[in-house]
Amino acid sequence: QMRLAESGGGSVQAGGSLTLACAASLDSVTRYCMAWFRQAPGEEREWVVVINADGEYSYEDSVKGRFTISKDSAANTLYLQMNNLKPEDTAKYYCAAREVTGCSPMPSMYKYWGQGTQVTVSS
Numbered sequence: 803q804m805r806l807a808e809s810g811g812g813s814v815q816a817g818g819s820l821t822l823a824c825a826a827s828l829d830s831v832t833r834y835c836m837a838w839f840r841q842a843p844g845e846e847r848e849w850v851v852v853i854n855a856d857g858e859y860s861y862e863d864s865v866k867g868r869f870t871i872s873k874d875s876a877a878n879t880l881y882l883q884m885n886n887l888k889p890e891d892t893a894k895y896y897c898a899a900r901e902v903t904g905c906s907p908m909p910s911m912y913k914y915w916g917q918g919t920q921v922t923v924s925s
Contacts, residue, residue: 804828804914806897811919818887818923824880824897824916831873835905836880837912838871840893840921847896851882852905860905864890887923894918 805827814820822838830836835854841847851871853859859871870883880897898912906912 804830804899804901806899806914806916808895808897808916808919811895811921813922813924814887816888816923816925819883819885820887820921822882822884822895822897822919822921824882826878826880826899829878830899831878831880832875833903835900835902836873837898837900837905838880838882839896839898839909839912840891841896841918842893845893847909849907849909850895852907853880854905855903860907862907884921887921889923889925892921892923894920 807825810822833855837852838850839847840850851861853871868886872881896918897916899914900912
């Protein structure tokens with residue numbers, strides 16, 4: 803059973819930066835599709851960025867140029883560097899994994915989820 807644990811959330815002012823981490827219990831970051839999603843209160847969960855087993859990634863348009871995904875294979879950890887944060891980035895951020903190499907922007911396609919970490923950006 804894969805387990806995912808996010809950390810690194812917090813409260814920042816607009817323009818600030820945060821780095822989220824997702825520690826995986828199995829050797830997953832190099833074998834499966836990994837993704838970051840976020841969910842604001844009253845909103846549906848939406849994808850932020852996905853990265854496949856080959857390291858190919860895709861960002862949602864609103865975060866392009868501001869967010870960077872990376873992975874540390876030795877530590878089996880996925881990261882999300884978030885720069886120039888905006889109030890509209892405020893949400894609970896989730897790490898997710900699916901046991902195939904290909905990725906999807908649909909939350910329903912992911913079997914494993916972390917508990918989430920809150921990011922709050924004030925104006």
